[in-house]
Amino acid sequence: MAERERLTADRVAGFKCPEGKLQAFKWDLAQAGLALRATAKGARAYVFQSRTTSGQSVRMTIGEPASWSIREARAEARRLQKLIDQGKDPRSEKAALVARHVAERAAAKVERQRMEVTGLDAWSAYCEERRPSWSELNHADNIAYASAGGVQRKRAKAMTKPGPLYALLNRPLALIDAETVEKWVTREMRTRCEASRRCFLTWR
Numbered sequence: 001m002a003e004r005e006r007l008t009a010d011r012v013a014g015f016k017c018p019e020g021k022l023q024a025f026k027w028d029l030a031q032a033g034l035a036l037r038a039t040a041k042g043a044r045a046y047v048f049q050s051r052t053t054s055g056q057s058v059r060m061t062i063g064e065p066a067s068w069s070i071r072e073a074r075a076e077a078r079r080l081q082k083l084i085d086q087g088k089d090p091r092s093e094k095a096a097l098v099a100r101h102v103a104e105r106a107a108a109k110v111e112r113q114r115m116e117v118t119g120l121d122a123w124s125a126y127c128e129e130r131r132p133s134w135s136e137l138n139h140a141d142n143i144a145y146a147s148a149g150g151v152q153r154k155r156a157k158a159m160t161k162p163g164p165l166y167a168l169l170n171r172p173l174a175l176i177d178a179e180t181v182e183k184w185v186t187r188e189m190r191t192r193c194e195a196s197r198r199c200f201l202t203w204r
Contacts, residue, residue: 004029007070012036015044028070034077036065046073048080053087060090119169119176120146164192 004027005011017024017038025047028034033050046062062068062076080090123146131139146169149162168176168184 003027006030007034007036007073009070012065012070017042028074028077031074031077033081034062034074046076048077048090050081050084052084052089056089058084058089058091060094114174115172117173119171119173120166122173123165123169164188 006029007026011026015024015026015036015038017040021040023037023039025035025037028036033048035047035049036044037047038044045064046068047059048062049057049059051057060080062073068076083090083093127139127142130142134142145163146165147160147163148166148170149160151160153160167188168181171180
């Protein structure tokens with residue numbers, strides 16, 4: 001291994017890759033296996049280098065000096081060396097961590113997409129699908145059942161009220177379960193019995 005010297009803020013800030021080389025390393029005297037690498041293109045990063053218990057060479061990038069302090073880089077190098085001393089390959093640990101993060105992001109994306117579909121979206125699609133088999137009046141009634149209201153009436157000053165289904169369907173479809181429907185039926189039957197009955201028979 002090349003000559004080592006203790007990494008300091010000034011040494012880190014001033015270290016560059018010499019002309020004619022693709023990369024260069026400044027190895028830390030305070031922590032074995034830790035170095036600052038600089039490339040001919042100007043990239044710089046802390047790296048860790050060691051050997052596994054089976055003799056395999058290991059080199060891993062820790063991170064850029066802009067994101068990692070010297071103290072943090074040393075602590076990470078010690079952690080990686082400890083894994084090697086325990087007979088573990090830190091590259092496998094990193095690969096497993098990356099795979100877990102990818103899986104978590106994928107699951108989070110699926111969940112976001114699932115929650116973006118509302119009951120109103122499903123009702124609109126349902127009404128459009130059934131439209132050929134409904135009369136125009138029946139179709140209009142079913143659209144009105146899930147309307148948000150707040151529209152000026154043509155023959156009165158009052159605004160229209162939300163349809164009976166609006167309170168039920170104005171939420172993620174994934175959250176509309178049997179308990180939610182039961183509560184909606186109980187509430188709506190107190191004030192709009194007939195309309196709620198027709199909605200329920202159509203919706204179910």
